[in-house]
Amino acid sequence: MPRTEADITEHMRPVHQKSIKWGLAGIVLVLIGLLASIGLGAIWIPPSVVWESFVSFQGGQIEHQLIREVRLPRALTGALIGAALAVAGTIMQGITRNPLADPSIIGITHGAGLAIAIALAFLSGGSYWVLLIWSFAGSAAGALLVLSFSMLSKERISPVTLTLAGAALSTLFSALSTGLALYFQTAQDLSFWFAGGLSGTQWRHVYILLPAVFLGLLLSLWISRSLTILTLGEEVAAGLGQSQQKVRWIGLAAVILLSGAAVSIAGAIGFIGLVVPHIVRLLIGSDYRSLIPLSAIAGSLLLVLADIGARMINPPFETPVSAVTALIGVPFFLYLSRRKRGYM
Numbered sequence: 201m202p203r204t205e206a207d208i209t210e211h212m213r214p215v216h217q218k219s220i221k222w223g224l225a226g227i228v229l230v231l232i233g234l235l236a237s238i239g240l241g242a243i244w245i246p247p248s249v250v251w252e253s254f255v256s257f258q259g260g261q262i263e264h265q266l267i268r269e270v271r272l273p274r275a276l277t278g279a280l281i282g283a284a285l286a287v288a289g290t291i292m293q294g295i296t297r298n299p300l301a302d303p304s305i306i307g308i309t310h311g312a313g314l315a316i317a318i319a320l321a322f323l324s325g326g327s328y329w330v331l332l333i334w335s336f337a338g339s340a341a342g343a344l345l346v347l348s349f350s351m352l353s354k355e356r357i358s359p360v361t362l363t364l365a366g367a368a369l370s371t372l373f374s375a376l377s378t379g380l381a382l383y384f385q386t387a388q389d390l391s392f393w394f395a396g397g398l399s400g401t402q403w404r405h406v407y408i409l410l411p412a413v414f415l416g417l418l419l420s421l422w423i424s425r426s427l428t429i430l431t432l433g434e435e436v437a438a439g440l441g442q443s444q445q446k447v448r449w450i451g452l453a454a455v456i457l458l459s460g461a462a463v464s465i466a467g468a469i470g471f472i473g474l475v476v477p478h479i480v481r482l483l484i485g486s487d488y489r490s491l492i493p494l495s496a497i498a499g500s501l502l503l504v505l506a507d508i509g510a511r512m513i514n515p516p517f518e519t520p521v522s523a524v525t526a527l528i529g530v531p532f533f534l535y536l537s538r539r540k541r542g543y544m
Contacts, residue, residue: 336464
């Protein structure tokens with residue numbers, strides 16, 4: 201682990217050209233993925249028609265209407281949610297220094313699910329905005345419980361212990377949600393949140409996600425340099441005058457914004473926050489000034505591709521996108537859990 205001034209200077213060097221190249225390549229791939237997401241589905245729409253719908257929209261054509269009102273908002277919603285979940289996972293791994301941290305694993309996502317279950321049970325006439333607020337509150341409760349568990353301990357908690365605590369909280373939240381759904385007969389409504397998916401997304405979801413993701417990214421980038429210093433060790437960070445509590449609280453606010461907005465719209469989509477930061481870290485290293493924006497790009501690409509796969513596995517029926525991400529995430533999680541040291 202770097203300890204000398206030269207090591208710290210080297211660790212905090214300017215953003216490398218390699219990160220910029222990966223970022224540009226990622227943006228191109230995301231644009232290609234969005235176009236593919238718009239064209240593919242139960243009805244195949246040729247690229248020429250997709251292009252015409254943008255440059256010479258005709259309201260009388262069914263394909264143009266389908267693109268404008270269904271495919272485009274769904275693709276954009278998937279990209280924004282993928283970015284939100286990936287950055288939330290990146291921040292959680294940074295502030296807890298836990299390579300297994302992910303909103304879906306350590307209780308944050310299921311905390312939001314429990315809050316939505318409570319809202320559905322007791323506020324049956326509540327609007328979508330009410331559910332959104334409850335989702336934020338549930339994410340905050342789950343995050344606070346997990347972070348309190350790690351911050352109140354006198355000794356540093358191992359990643360595996362923290363993950364087990366998060367898994368226990370997730371199980372508790374899930375059991376309470378199921379109990380509420382059965383008792384108040386809201387199981388059908390709640391099943392959507394646990395299945396996870398982008399079916400039925402509309403432009404209003406894009407409008408909700410845009411400010412939440414933008415603000416969450418701003419908060420994340422604000423503490424990116426501090427998170428990079430934190431990877432050198434808590435002693436080094438304290439020696440440089442860095443307030444770890446301040447960094448953690450700002451990071452927590454970013455995670456609540458990002459994961460709360462994502463869960464309220466798409467339900468419990470897991471493992472994106474776990475897989476993406478590790479893949480990006482393998483490409484460009486652990487400098488959070490590059491890691492956060494590249495994780496956002498990679499998360500967008502992964503969820504857009506997963507949504508395409510969910511629609512194409514068994515057309516015209518849709519497979520829950522959370523099942524597709526789990527097929528990728530579970531083997532990766534098992535691989536990481538077997539690693540001992542040398543991660544951060």
